[in-house]
Ligand SMILES: Nc1ncnc2c1ncn2[C@@H]1O[C@H](COP(=O)(O)OP(=O)(O)O)[C@@H](O)[C@H]1O
C-alpha cells in the first residue's frame with residue numbers, strides 16, 4: 001500500500017454547518033494531487049484537519065502508516081506534514097531568513113545549522129536575495145513564496161498548499177507552477193488547493209473535487225474538467241456569485 | 245547591509261556589552277555620592293529585571309503585569325531561608341529563582357490558554373492574590389514584613405552596611421548575566437520559537453513549535469531571573485514587607501524600561517532603564533511628599549505615549565532607521 005495519507009470518513013461540523021461530510025481520500029507517495037471546488041466547499045477545513053489544527057468531529061487520518069488523528073499540529077509537523085495558509089501568516093517582525101529558520105529548527109540541532117538550511121531553501125524558492133528583508137516588507141507574491149519556503153524548511157514528506165498561487169499574475173503563477181514541480185522532484189508529495197482550474201489542471205496527476213463538504217468527483221484532470229457534476233458545481237458558484 | 249554574517253554582528257554586540265559593563269564598573273571611581281550610587285544600583289537592578297521581563301513579554305509576546313509576584317518570591321525566599329534556616333542569601337536567591345520558576349509554570353498552565361488582554365489581567369490578579377497571601381501569612385511576617393538580621397559586613401552573608409559598592413557590583417553582574425542569557429537565547433531554537441509564537445502562534449504550530457511549552461519555558465526563565473533580582477533587592481534594602489516588594493508598581497517598573505527602550509530587543513531594557521530609573525528617582529525625591537499615586541500616573545502616561553507614538557521603542561526606531569539607510 002503506497003498511500004502516504006489516508007483520510008477516512010472525515011466529518012467536520014461547525015455547529016449546524018457541515019464543512020466536511022464523510023470525506024475519504026488517499027494520497028499516494030510522490031504524486032501531486034489537486035483539491036478543487038468552489039469557495040466554501042471545505043477545502044481549507046480539510047487541510048486544517050490533516051495538519052492537526054482541529055480534530056475532526058468524526059473520522060480518522062492516517063499518515064505514513066500510523067494513525068495521527070489524535071496528534072497535535074507540531075507532532076504532525078515532526079512526522080512530516082507541512083502546510084501553507086490561504087491567508088498568509090508570516091512572522092512579521094522577523095526577517096525572511098529567520099522566518100524560515102523557525103521551520104528549519106524542526107530538524108536542525110543548532111542555530112548555525114538552521115540558518116544554513118534556511119538559506120538553502122530560500123535559494124531554492126527564489127527568495128535568496130531577500131533573506132535579510134523583514135517579512136513585512138515583502139510583496140504579496142513574495143509572502144506566498146515565504147510560506148512555501150518555511151514549510152519546506154521542516155523537510156516534509158507531505159506538503160499542503162492552500163491557494164498558494166492566488167493573487168499572482170499569470171507570469172508569477174507560471175513560476176509558481178515550476179516551483180511546485182521542482183518540489184515534487186525532491187521527493188515531496190503535494191496536495192494543492194487551487195481555485196483556478198487553469199492553473200491546477202496541467203500540473204496535477206490527479207484531482208479531487210469537493211462541493212458542499214463532499215467529494216463529488218475524483219480522477220485524472222482531463223476527465224474531471226468534463227465531469228457533469230463538477231461543471232454544475234462551478235456553474236452553480238457563478239450563479240451564486242452573480243446573485244450575491 | 246553586509247548581512248551575510250549574523251555571527252559577526254552577534255559577536256560585536258557581545259563585545260559592546262562587555263565594554264559597557266566595564267565602563268559602568270569604573271563609575272564608582274568618579275561617583276562618590278551615596279545618593280547617586282544608590283540610584284545606580286537601582287538602575288542596574290531594573291535593567292536586569294526588565295531584561296528578565298523582556299524574555300517572556302518581549303520575545304515570547306506574553307505581556308505580564310504581574311512580575312511583582314516573582315520579585316516578591318525571590319525577596320521572601322531569600323530572607324526567610326536566611327532568618328528561619330540560616331541558608332546563605334546566595335543559595336536563597338537561587339532557591340527563590342527555582343520556586344518562582346515553578347510558580348510561573350503553575351500560573352502559566354491555566355493562563356497561557358487566555359488571549360491578549362485576558363492574559364494581562366490574569367497576571368495582575370494573580371500577583372495581587374500573592375500580595376494578599378503574604379499580608380496574611382504570619383510565619384512570613386505578614387504585614388509587618390521581615391528584616392535582615394545584622395551580622396556585620398560580609399560577602400558570604402551578602403550584607404554591607406558601610407558601602408553601597410558591593411551591591412553596585414552585584415547589580416552590575418546581574419544585569420550583565422541577564423543580558424548574556426538573552427543574547428544566548430536570542431540565537432537559539434527557543435529564541436526563534438518564542439518570537440514565532442509572538443508573531444503568529446498558529447503558523448508556529450504548523451512549523452513544529454509546541455506553543456504552550458514554549459510559553460512555559462519563557463515564563464520559567466523569566467521568573468527565575470526576576471526572583472534572583474528580588475532576592476538581591478531584599479538584601480539591598482534589608483527590610484521587606486508585602487507592599488514594599490510585591491505591589492503593582494514593581495510590575496510596572498519591570499515592564500516600562502523594556503517598553504521604552506524597545507520591547508523584544510536585546511538592548512531595549514538596559515537603554516530604557518538608564519533613562520527611566522534616574523528620572524523616576526529624581527522626580528520621586530522632588531515630588532517626595534505627593535505619594536505613590538503620582539508615580540503611577542506618570543508611568544501610565546509614559547506607557548500610553550510610547551504605545552501610541554513609538555511602539556517599537558528607542559532601540560527599535562534606531563535599528564529601523566539603520567535598515568532603511570542600508571536598503
Ligand atoms: N472555524 C470555523 N467556524 C465556523 N465555520 C467555519 C470555520 N471554518 C470554516 N467554516 C465554514 O466551513 C465552510 C467551508 O469553509 P472552507 O473550508 O474555508 O472552504 P474553502 O477552503 O473550500 O473555500 C464554510 O462555509 C465556512 O464558512
Ligand SMILES: [Mg+2]
Pocket residue numbers: 043044045086
Ligand atoms: Mg479555503
